[in-house]
Amino acid sequence: MSVLRLTTATLAKDFRLEWRSKDALNSMLFFALLVVVIFSFSFDPNAEESRRIAGGLVWVAFLFSSVVALNQTWAREVRNQVLDAYRISPAPSNALFLAKVIGNFLFVALIELLTTPLFIAFYKLRAVGPAWQLFPVAALGTWALVVNGTFFAAVSIRTRSREIMLPLLLFPISIPAIIAMVSATTAILTAEYSARFWIVLLLTYDVIFTVACLLLFETVLNAE
Amino acid sequence: MKRIFPILAVLTGAFLSYALYLALVVAPTEQTMGDVQRIFYYHVPSAWTAFLLFAINFVASVVYLVRRNPAVDAIAVTSAEVGVVFCTIVLITGPLWARPVWGIWWTWDIRLTSTLVLWLMYVAYLILRRFSTGGQTPVIAAAVAVFAALDVPLVYFSIRLFRTQHPQPVIGSGGSIDPRMLHVLLMNWYAFLCLAALMFWSRYRLEILQQQLDEAEGLESLEMRSPR
Amino acid sequence: MAAPAHTIITFNNVVKQFGRFIALRGVSLDLSAGKLYAILGENGAGKTTLLRVLAGLAQPTRGTVSMLGTSDLRTVTREIGYMAHPSMLYDELSARENLHYFAALYGISKEDRCASLIQTVGLDPALSRPVGQYSQGMRQRLSLARALIHDPKILLLDEPFSNVDVRSAREIASLLGQLRDSGKTLLVITHQSDLLAEVANDQVWMERGRIVTPEERE
Numbered sequence: 001m002s003v004l005r006l007t008t009a010t011l012a013k014d015f016r017l018e019w020r021s022k023d024a025l026n027s028m029l030f031f032a033l034l035v036v037v038i039f040s041f042s043f044d045p046n047a048e049e050s051r052r053i054a055g056g057l058v059w060v061a062f063l064f065s066s067v068v069a070l071n072q073t074w075a076r077e078v079r080n081q082v083l084d085a086y087r088i089s090p091a092p093s094n095a096l097f098l099a100k101v102i103g104n105f106l107f108v109a110l111i112e113l114l115t116t117p118l119f120i121a122f123y124k125l126r127a128v129g130p131a132w133q134l135f136p137v138a139a140l141g142t143w144a145l146v147v148n149g150t151f152f153a154a155v156s157i158r159t160r161s162r163e164i165m166l167p168l169l170l171f172p173i174s175i176p177a178i179i180a181m182v183s184a185t186t187a188i189l190t191a192e193y194s195a196r197f198w199i200v201l202l203l204t205y206d207v208i209f210t211v212a213c214l215l216l217f218e219t220v221l222n223a224e
Numbered sequence: 225m226k227r228i229f230p231i232l233a234v235l236t237g238a239f240l241s242y243a244l245y246l247a248l249v250v251a252p253t254e255q256t257m258g259d260v261q262r263i264f265y266y267h268v269p270s271a272w273t274a275f276l277l278f279a280i281n282f283v284a285s286v287v288y289l290v291r292r293n294p295a296v297d298a299i300a301v302t303s304a305e306v307g308v309v310f311c312t313i314v315l316i317t318g319p320l321w322a323r324p325v326w327g328i329w330w331t332w333d334i335r336l337t338s339t340l341v342l343w344l345m346y347v348a349y350l351i352l353r354r355f356s357t358g359g360q361t362p363v364i365a366a367a368v369a370v371f372a373a374l375d376v377p378l379v380y381f382s383i384r385l386f387r388t389q390h391p392q393p394v395i396g397s398g399g400s401i402d403p404r405m406l407h408v409l410l411m412n413w414y415a416f417l418c419l420a421a422l423m424f425w426s427r428y429r430l431e432i433l434q435q436q437l438d439e440a441e442g443l444e445s446l447e448m449r450s451p452r
Numbered sequence: 453m454a455a456p457a458h459t460i461i462t463f464n465n466v467v468k469q470f471g472r473f474i475a476l477r478g479v480s481l482d483l484s485a486g487k488l489y490a491i492l493g494e495n496g497a498g499k500t501t502l503l504r505v506l507a508g509l510a511q512p513t514r515g516t517v518s519m520l521g522t523s524d525l526r527t528v529t530r531e532i533g534y535m536a537h538p539s540m541l542y543d544e545l546s547a548r549e550n551l552h553y554f555a556a557l558y559g560i561s562k563e564d565r566c567a568s569l570i571q572t573v574g575l576d577p578a579l580s581r582p583v584g585q586y587s588q589g590m591r592q593r594l595s596l597a598r599a600l601i602h603d604p605k606i607l608l609l610d611e612p613f614s615n616v617d618v619r620s621a622r623e624i625a626s627l628l629g630q631l632r633d634s635g636k637t638l639l640v641i642t643h644q645s646d647l648l649a650e651v652a653n654d655q656v657w658m659e660r661g662r663i664v665t666p667e668e669r670e
Contacts, residue, residue, distance in 0.1 A: 009556040013542070013549075020544040020582070076542070085540040085598065088507045089557035090529045148371070155364045159355040168351055169368060172344040173375050176382035183386065197385065205378055212374055216367045219289060223360035224510045359470040359513075442474035 003095045010099035017076060024072040024107065032065040032115045040122040050123040055185030058119055059178060063145060065115075066108045067167050070149040073100050074157045083221075093218040097150065101213075104146045112138060129191035137188065137195065140202040141181035147206065148173055151213045154220055177205045229426065236418045243408075243415035251408040260324045263317050269413035270313040271339065273420045277307030278346065278373070285369035288362060297362040298431040300369060301353060304346050306423050310416075311343045334384045341379045345372040460485040460606065460637050461506065466515035468501050475501035477661040478515070483639070485605075488632040490648045491641045493658035499641045500537065502658070503608045506639070507534040519606070530558065533599035535609045539591050540598060543584030547575060547594050550583060551601060558602040569597045574623055589620035596624065600631075607631065609640045613647055621647055 018024060039057050043050075077083040086096055119125065127134070149170050156165040184198035247265035254261035284300035287293070318336050319329040330336070349372060353365050401409075461483040468476040476498045483489060491499050504510040505517055508525040520528050541550050551566040567577040573593040583591060592612055599607060609628070613621040621644070629651035632638055642648060645655070657664045 006556065009553060013545075013553045016549070017542060017544050080540055080543065081536055081538040082540050082542060084507075084509055084534075084536060085554060086557060087509055088529060088532065088534050089554070090559075091557040151371075152368075155352070155368060158357065158360055158364055159352065160357055161355060165352065165355055168348045172341060172348050173371055175341050175344075176375065176378035179382040179386050201378070201382060201385075208374055208378070209371070212371060216289075216370065220364055220367050222511075223363035224358070224504075357471070358473075361471070438472045439469065439474070441472050442469055443477065 003092055003098070006091050006095035007099045007102070010096055011103055014076075014099065014103045023075075024069050025110075027072075028065050028068045028107070028111055029114065031068050032061060032111050033118070035061040035064055036115055036118045036122065045123070047124050047126070050125060051128070051189045052186060054119065054123055054125055054189055055182045057123075058116070058185065059141065059182050061115065061119075062108065062112055062142070063171075063174075063178065065111050066104070066142075066145050066149060067170070069104055069107050069111075070146070070153045070170075071156075071163050071166055073104060073150055073153050078157055087222060093221050094214050096221075097154075097213065097217040101143075101147050101150045104150055105142060108142050108146055109138075112142065125189065127189050127191075129188040129195070131188065133188050133195055133199070134185065136199060137181060137184045137202070140199065140206055141177065141184075143206050144177035144181070144202060144209070145170075145174060147210050147213055151217060151220070154217070158220075158223065177202060180205065232422055236415070236422050239415045239418055243412040246408045246411055251405055252402060254405075257325050260321060263321045265409055265412045267314060267317040267321060268409060269416040270310045270317065271335075272413055273416050274307045274310035274314060274339075274342075276417075277303045277310065277420065277424075278342065281307060281346075281369055282373035285366035285373075288366045289370070292363075294362070294435055295432065297366070298428055298435065300362075300366065301350075302424055302428045302431055304349055304369070305427060306420055308343065308346050308350065309423070310420065311339060311346065314339050315343060332383070332386070334380070337383045338376075338380050341383075342372075342376065345375065458485055459483065460520060462518045463502075464516045464518075466505065466512045466517060468498075468505060468510060469513040475661060476505070476512075479661070479663055481656070481663055483637065485637050486632070486635055487653040488628060488638040488640065488648070488651055489654050489656050490645055490652040491639055491656045491658065492643075492645055497658040498661040499658050500610055503534065503610055503639060503641065506606075506608055507532055509534075530602055531605040533602070533604035533607045535592075535595050535599040535607075535612060537610045537614070539583070539595045541583050541591065541594060544582050546580050546582055547597075548577065548580075550594065551597060554598050555601050560602060565601070569600060570594070572600075573597045573627065574620075587617075588615040589617050592616050592624065593620070596627070605636060607636055607638045609638065611641055611643070613642055613644050625651060 039061060043053065043057070045053060074083070077086070087093075149166070152169040152173075153166050155169065156162045159165045180198045180201045184195040184202065187193050187195035187198065243265075247262055251262065251265065253259060280303040281300050284296050284303060288296045288300060315336075318339070322331060322336075323329050349365060349368055352368055353361055356364060459482050461481070463479045463481040466476050466479045467474065479498070479502065491502065493499055501510060505512055506519065506525075508529060516523050517525065519525060520531055522528060525532075542553075545553070547570055548566055551569065555561065555566060570577040573596050575590060575593055575597075583594060586594065596609070596612065599609070607628075612624055612628075616624065625647045628638055628640065628648075632651065632653075639656075640648060640652070645652075657666070657669060659669070
């Protein structure tokens, strides 16, 4: 059976569900907005300083928003035990995993697109370095958060107090990725050093953990 | 088996005391750092022991994912727990050493920071085991352990590039260490390894007993229900 | 029924443990093809776990299960239909949208299959209401349709009559009889054995994680 066809079918189903309920999108958007506003009250830097700290602020905001989205990923599948219907079917588990990762990626990317202008306005940001490099950094960084986040969210649904378990697992493992995306963003904003190495590190992180997730997802999904 | 344990415990205690004597009295005083440097005989062996235990945790987790043997899972949880204990010692002794020598409690030096991240990951692993419900705990814990181990080299490289303000490694790169110091260091490491093995053994036995108890309680709960 | 029934499912001393709880402790059982079995017993006797092991959702801690001549249950997923106690449906989607998605999981893309199945279980295929607004009876019918989507040889049903009105329950029961007559093997957990009295071929009693014979029950 084609993984691609099933992935698209699952993605289409998830978008339809999200469109009907709008659970995740609304709460996530509002949450991201709150984070931006609160951060801008906590720090009132001049343009030079903000260039230096913006990389960290932006990614911490995105990290928190994506945790909200990731916690919702499996909630629908657990309700009414629909996940079991998937598990007993011959459909490959990785099609489900990929659909969830791609769905979350698009979700978080949308949030990033909508909140970035606010950051730019509040912090009067302007990149000194090559601004186009921010796109690969954002894409790779978001994938890094979302691929492991989707996996650990699937782990968390097997525990008591699911919602808190996800960040406890995701944050420590994500530290190298966070260092890389923050450093790359700061490098581009300040043009003090090259972002290239950090982009390579992010790419390595993405490749290693995407492979690990695909290899272990079926085991975690069927653990019972 | 039960007889051997107290004997081993006494022997380990004696060995540890001897190692402490070596560290405090026999080892020469370091020229620039003074007596503070002696904490090094605790700091470094703890770190090596913790890394060894985390490596055991990784191997046991992989083996568990393949074989699904409960005894291997007991090894995994035991090594993570004892590893976190030694890792905690590293994180406490590190700042104690750094404060008089560099004048700061904490520095974002690569080895100290990597150890901190390692500690965070394995504490998260232990919390997961505590919060997980039902019989799937070993499987999901093993998967998370594999992720943590894969992360270690990435943590190392990212921090190395993030901040590079640490003094050069004392061991391994230069070989500038006094042979007497090296001897004391190694004796302390062996003593720590004995202690770790002892803790590992008793914790492992406890885990196996716990597994047997769970099984017995499970059977009993079935017997108790709906007595006829 | 056709020729002497052959064994289709075999449990060999199956034990299933969840952490501190043991749900099955040494279940041995042979079930024949083309029959409808009523699985009876008190709550917590291990009935649901028995079905979950068969569906491949739970791995036995010890012992073996073989079905259709294999003990690797992952290879026979296409031959098993499972209706759990929860609906296993998306509340926000309509009946057809639900069935389309589950059909896709089995690689089935025929439009008419879903519509005819919805009719078979006694629902209106034109209904576009989300399933969340269905009555329990309608939901159970749709849940049955979901379990039948890939035309499996073996059907596992967990409490198909719970919270269902009497008329619906009767209809579902007679539908189960028809499915049995068409050659399928059915395992039905229920508390209302009278509803199945007309169509069940045999009864399996469970007690405290074991199969018990009628004599042992006394």
